[in-house]
Amino acid sequence: MNQRTKDKIDLVALQESGHPRLSADAVLSINAKDAEGPNEEEQEEIARTMEAARKYFRMFAEPMKKDGATGMMIGGVLCIGCGEVLNGFMGTFQYGIVHGEGTCSNCGYPCRTHHYIKDEDGEELLSLTGYLLQYHPDELKETA
Numbered sequence: 001m002n003q004r005t006k007d008k009i010d011l012v013a014l015q016e017s018g019h020p021r022l023s024a025d026a027v028l029s030i031n032a033k034d035a036e037g038p039n040e041e042e043q044e045e046i047a048r049t050m051e052a053a054r055k056y057f058r059m060f061a062e063p064m065k066k067d068g069a070t071g072m073m074i075g076g077v078l079c080i081g082c083g084e085v086l087n088g089f090m091g092t093f094q095y096g097i098v099h100g101e102g103t104c105s106n107c108g109y110p111c112r113t114h115h116y117i118k119d120e121d122g123e124e125l126l127s128l129t130g131y132l133l134q135y136h137p138d139e140l141k142e143t144a
């Protein structure tokens with residue numbers, strides 16, 4: 001159970017599987033607080049944040065639910081590397097050395113739980129913590 005060999009992941013097969021990338025619009029929506037709707041300045045800020053979020057979340061694979069369908073985190077989410085249930089603290093996810101990063105403890109597939117979405121100048125626009133996502137296979141490289 002403690003094997004973490006990269007050999008357990010068939011990265012080429014995963015990359016050829018056409019697994020969908022995560023859409024920012026499936027993760028979050030941003031609304032202005034007042035009933036009148038966002039003013040022009042708020043609309044620009046929302047658009048800027050969503051643009052950065054769309055670029056950011058494309059790095060990740062859409063989560064795969066137990067029934068094999070893609071979808072969000074409700075219910076058991078399966079590791080796209082090995083198919084084991086990937087459930088944060090009590091499941092197969094384990095944190096690594098880098099803050100907010102970890103792997104599936106069964107197959108070593110890389111995951112991230114802490115997300116800091118920044119604009120092109122590095123200003124943080126949005127952060128999400130404790131939100132377990134796996135990198136899209138196309139973002140990974142074989143390690144020797």
Ligand SMILES: [Zn+2]
Binds near residue numbers: 079080082084104106
């Ligand atoms: Zn796994």
